[in-house]
Amino acid sequence: MGFSRAARDELARIMPERRCCQLAELAGLAYIDGRLTPQGYDLIVGQAAAARMAFRLLKQLYQPYMEIRVRRRVRFSKHNVYTIRIPSQPRLRRIVGGLQGVQQRYTKGRWGRPCCRKAFLRGVYICRGSLTNPRKNYHLEIVTDSFQQAAVIQSLMETFGLAPGVVQRKKHVALYFKDGEQISQLLNLLGGHNAVLSLENVRVVKGMRNQVNRLVNCETANMDKTLEAAYRQAENIKLIEEKGWFPSLSPDLREVANLRLQYPYASLKELGEMLDPPLSKSGVNHRFRKLEAIAEEIREEKTR
Ligand SMILES: [Zn+2]
Structure with a gap:
């Protein structure tokens, strides 16, 4: 399994203990890919892990009636698209209110507890994050749909001393890290301890190799x-x-x-x-x- 997928799967196995963090993580998952529609609320994601996590969190928090669809993307046939729909129902208002409450707080820079901030970032990462195999080079990125989204996530990361770069790519705005140390810090923050271990192993080997080369x-x-x-x-x-x-x-x-x-x-x-x-x-x-x-x-x- 690829490094990126292993890291995402690891993060998607973490179930936050506290309700505040569970809601924050769900809000993170839905931050970019969730929207209110005439039929209800749709969360449309490209990662199976994100769909699984959203489903588990919704069940844990609200036990709503949900519909799940998997669709093969026609043009990019390698990936599936997962839709979790919460059709209109009495508790929909409470769910949407909960998600938007967290998202609006973060948009205004009212950060609240670190435990929730981490959970929110983890949700965002599971949906939109990817990691290059560190044996090739150090690169982690999170793809957002707008500068506003990127700016919120960037500010949120800065509260933990992380400084991502921002780059525009056609329709997307990506946050990225190219520094092994910062990538390791972020994965650690999100709770991806196995990913950190594998990354650190590569970093040690690379470091040793550089040192040996210098000596030689x-x-x-x-x-x-x-x-x-x-x-x-x-x-x-x-x-x-x-x-x-x-x-x-x-x-x-x-x-x-x-x-x-x-x-x-x-x-x-x-x-x-x-x-x-x-x-x-x-x-x-x-x-x-x-x-x-x-x-x-x-x-x-x-x-x-
Ligand atoms: Zn919390």
Whole structure:
């Protein structure tokens, strides 16, 4: 099962304990996709999980008479459309009043209890949210139908310290997160603890991989530099030898020159340890610089 669907199904299995939260979650589910019609109240959703959750909450809160229809979307045949209809009946007014009461409070920025705010957001997410597999990239979004809806949800998220981006797409306005940390925070807030765990696993692995890559790059760069220097030292010594200057070198210089030719890949530190008495890395480097200067002189001679 896909990451997105698993997260949604997990969230849709949570039944809030308190009545205030149950109503808030139902209001969240119906926030974008619910409407009053001449026949009653329709909730038309594209996610089976959303339809299931709405049905359970309505039953729990109001026990209304409901009709449920599943229709295959013609043009986008992969998805079904679920309609939960509450036909006109005596308790319809109370149901609509309850839903609109919560929605209007949030539209006016009267946030009330955090428990209800979370439940409302969960309802919205179950209906309209989706999540990209974090192995690919971090992306969570909630698609709304208007800037006003997006603004309400954005402000609601901000009460929890979350800062979604907003983008317009043809007929829709989407709220999105691209930061793994914020996505994890939101899922945690909504109660999607398994989703958070899988996300965090991916984040740990990705983090480790980046770290290992950085280390490897760093070591390769250093190794390249060391090898490059060693190669240059050997070239200098060969040139000095070729031109017959080797016997005139001081014993100190001849000593490291011989070692370098014998151990072309050894580091300066390793060469220093082979000397008797041992010499520090900078001491060895100093001798190679003298050899370099002599080789440079020979090269200049040649070009003159
Ligand atoms: Zn509550």
